[in-house]
Amino acid sequence: MTISSDHPARYPANGPAVVVDVDRLEHVLLGRFGAVRREARAFAADPRFARIEGLSMAEHRARVLTQVQTLAAEGDVLRAFPAEFGGADDHGGSIARFEELVVADPSLQIKAGVQWGLFASAILHLGTAGHHRKYLPGAMSVTVPGAFAMTETGHGSDVASISTTAHYDVATQEFVIHTPFRAAWKDYLGNAGLHGTASVLFAQLITGGVNHGVHAFYVPLRDPETMEFLPGIGGEDDGLKGGLNGIDNGRLHFDHVRVPRANLLNRYGDVAPDGTYSSPIASPGRRFFTMLGTLVQGRVSLDGAAVNTSKLALIIAITYGNERRQFSGGSDTEEVVLLDYAEHQRRLLPLLAETYAAHFAHDTLLDMFDAVFSGAADTDEDREDLETLAAALKPMSTWHALNTLQTAREACGGAGFLAENRLTSLRADLDVFVTFEGDNTVLLQLVAKRLLADYAREFKDVDAGGVARYVANRAADAALHRTPLLRAVQTLSDGGNVRRSAGQLRDADTQRELLTDRVETMVAEVANALRPATRSSREDAAALFNAHQHELIEAARAHAELVQWQAFTAALGRIEDPGTRQVLTWVRDLFGLSIIERNLAWYLINGRLSAGRARTVTSYIARLLTRLRPYAQDLVDAFGYGPEHVRASIASGVERERQDEARAYYRAERASGDAPVPEKSVARAKKSKAAVA
């Protein structure tokens, strides 16, 4: 579906022979879960689900609750659940479906995520058959709106340290849920503010004087008739937020609230009537991460939703940039469309390239998610890979979405600031994506730790000297100003002209080598720097780790960018139409070269690129921008969102109508001979008359 199929800038008169097959590209982008996505998009276009700007918080919350109930009834939103409960055991398709909801209203997507992705999903994955029979129907149908009571005021990303306790009382065979102090209040929980009648609550399970760590319990919250809190439970509303105000986030606290022993969701840990604890997973650490691992779908769907929102932002800004005229360039009578300005291209097109990269990377993530959750590939290692990939991609795509929404907003000027054009509202809603479901910085640190672990595993049979030699070979030695080995990159000789150098940078193997080399070298350098930690006190080790925290996070970021680049490159192989593949290859090059340009100093300092070649990176980017400019509209049209999804008046064609009307007015005025003469011309005419006289 194209927004403006007849855009003149797409095929300029002297334009290139290369043509993008927009419909086929759209098909490629819809991908493996294309049918589900098309249905979800048709559904998301229903005006009943569209965000209405300017509602009060109360109105917005009420509307979103109704929407979620409508989804339950009509929306095929239960695909992830077992067939016996009316689901389809379709894990990847379910996520694909959910992440399309963001185009209707991010509040709807997140409220749905709270209900099915967190609350019902925790019952499914952490509970056992009895829980499924008893609780899933209400959770799935939203007759029981539920809170996912994990986060506490005092602990966000550090779930292991939550302070709510669940003491087992042998005498009554009950768990006693208790909040010991203010910081242990449950906080920021969707459905807790207003609508939730039950919760899956996380607390430290204590039995027989031993703390077995964080476990989940099914805990009723409110009387569904009166909506009053049950005895011992209290709470408050989180109130207005920077966005997502369709969700009733709130706080909860518990004063020795008793729930039956059976309310422990006991798939990974159980307590016998006599208080004996048992678990299929012996290690408390591994058990904790297994329980939390079932929640990875939140990160997966945020990744997809963030990519979809970036697409909306670019559809709006690029469509407007192709219609809006401002300032005349070389012409007396014609103003220039914004997207013909080099700086406008420089601001928007690399974001478009990154959106494509994030899209293809998300496809990879969704495949891996589906394989793990369907059981097709569900070893411990598979799960660990999935969690690492989600932890790597979610930070990239959510930060990218904020950056793209903001740049798009600025690129649309004052018009971008009007609520009717959606960019500010989407940005406000997406803001919290970068810190919830795992703070982005914390997630990147997890990725870095995994990279270090893999590195250590790779070298576990190599003696210390061997590691040191490896590191010395790969990483530049700052103290000695030694030139590092360049491996494959060294084959890029420095001779030749700029055009030939650019040709080499365009080569996929060169890009891959440069990106890979950087990740590997950074990991090796940090690993080397952290080596003393294994022989030092815990305090010193923590201090050493902290001293290298920034490099760790940068290494994780570099790894995530490499993953995106690889996913993009792999996707090029799936594109059959040669014109489309050519254009997308340029887009991939723009993505790869943009990463290299951002980190150009690293490549120079570490001897991976010479100064001369480094200079060609920027000039080649400039050439790519010029080359891609005519395809900008095609590339956003292929995202496949129609006006019913975009719903931004400046991207509706109205700007072109206004511009055309204005130009027609001036053309007619000039043709009539009645146009006022500019004072400048009069003065010039007088001067030449005087000169003649």
Next chain:
Amino acid sequence: MTISSDHPARYPANGPAVVVDVDRLEHVLLGRFGAVRREARAFAADPRFARIEGLSMAEHRARVLTQVQTLAAEGDVLRAFPAEFGGADDHGGSIARFEELVVADPSLQIKAGVQWGLFASAILHLGTAGHHRKYLPGAMSVTVPGAFAMTETGHGSDVASISTTAHYDVATQEFVIHTPFRAAWKDYLGNAGLHGTASVLFAQLITGGVNHGVHAFYVPLRDPETMEFLPGIGGEDDGLKGGLNGIDNGRLHFDHVRVPRANLLNRYGDVAPDGTYSSPIASPGRRFFTMLGTLVQGRVSLDGAAVNTSKLALIIAITYGNERRQFSGGSDTEEVVLLDYAEHQRRLLPLLAETYAAHFAHDTLLDMFDAVFSGAADTDEDREDLETLAAALKPMSTWHALNTLQTAREACGGAGFLAENRLTSLRADLDVFVTFEGDNTVLLQLVAKRLLADYAREFKDVDAGGVARYVANRAADAALHRTPLLRAVQTLSDGGNVRRSAGQLRDADTQRELLTDRVETMVAEVANALRPATRSSREDAAALFNAHQHELIEAARAHAELVQWQAFTAALGRIEDPGTRQVLTWVRDLFGLSIIERNLAWYLINGRLSAGRARTVTSYIARLLTRLRPYAQDLVDAFGYGPEHVRASIASGVERERQDEARAYYRAERASGDAPVPEKSVARAKKSKAAVA
């Protein structure tokens, strides 16, 4: 005034001997207009002016109108106006006063800016004595809320191209104001949506068939009794925006609306009864820029307001970062405060350094503004310098404010997303600062053009060969991989160890040289690249200019950063207390080195820094962060805003209370011997028992 005067992290047990005198630093920061600022802050702390989050647009608009009326009555807001109308002829003080209003509510600051800074100010600066007598009293007292009707839907930053016309009709001695087509509607005008009864309207003045360009007219809009539009005038509300919803932006259109000849604000251009046009400024171009130049105060006050908002954001994030604990580092029992994490420091402290730089740069701008508007230094060149400086600084400080607000929001995690903590709301309001009163990108381009003009002037007596030699000497020649001359920087020899290299980078002259060299070289390179434009067609020249637009903008940005660095460095000389000067010198170094780090690739490619020295930039920044960390609270306390201005619950000390309560609970539990034993310890104990057996 300090928010938390007893913060333990400020003077750690093994802390440095260097101490910041917070009160004296606050005094320095209040600066030349300190008395006015203190009064304005006391006034802005009045709860009547505080932003209330969650008001509907209608309620917020009504509240802000009342606030503006209260300001007019009580707020000493007329300082900029002539004494004869009740003002104080105090231009700099007036701006200083206005830019403090942002801490109460940015909508209030901008609505006040529309009324006095734009509407009344245009009457003052573009009108003559008759207009002053007739219109200033109503404009100053807000009995006549006024719109500043310049921007049109079709033209934002390109004011010269607006399409509204004012035809002079000799027969009736009236101007006929007319909107020829939809794109020429006036748009985004504060006070136009609801409250405005009059406007200063900009239109193309046409008399005797000649268009004399953009002029300003006093045009009544609504009947003040009924608030109905006057005949021939129509309009609509711009509706909800991404922020600043206390302001009633709207659109206006005019259908042959007649105003008397005298309504032309005729200081810079007049029309005699017979239709003869006259102006004290012969050149239409210079006349246009002179008229627009009187509006520079909008940019000056946005610069100051943006800096003040960055201060608020950092007070909130740094205070919270000093109290909030998350994850335990090397300790079993103590969690680490956020600001002790290296990455947290890396995210916040360079923004703090940039805020100080932007603050001192703004002081310079305000001095120059006061000199020009008071007449103390008011040549054409002075005005041009002022406009260039405002055009350079406003983009830097407004983008910086958005970046700072967002990073502060993320640094506060989910708590930062709650409206009660203000960060999201301030960010939403400040968003449009980067595109209004001159789009930032457009402004930087203006700065670049000025830099090019200065460069051309410097070389006007040098022949082409001389310029080419100069350029060749300064700029690296990419094609030939020639090593450029290094001028003073070449004295930084590459020998020695990292510590000594860092010592050289700490040297103010080295920083100045590196920053200055970059600006000069970039300007010279672009000038050289644009040289063919002087001999080519207008179209080709425009294309060439466009091909270098990105470099132009980057050169302007580099210039603006240098200006900030210079202002900061000059300010260090005004700080008498040695401890304070030492700490602020580190802050200045952090600012300077951060700029150099961002552009490290440029310094490497152009041979200004060796790879070895480039590496020390980042390690020296890491050392500066560690060194500055204990002073972070002092440095934000010195901004001088109290809780009555900050009004964010997470920066109120409540977080510390919660953390202290939690730690006391666990301490007591451990002391009681009743603490549950972690499963891990039990397992370990069992294992060792088994080993013994």
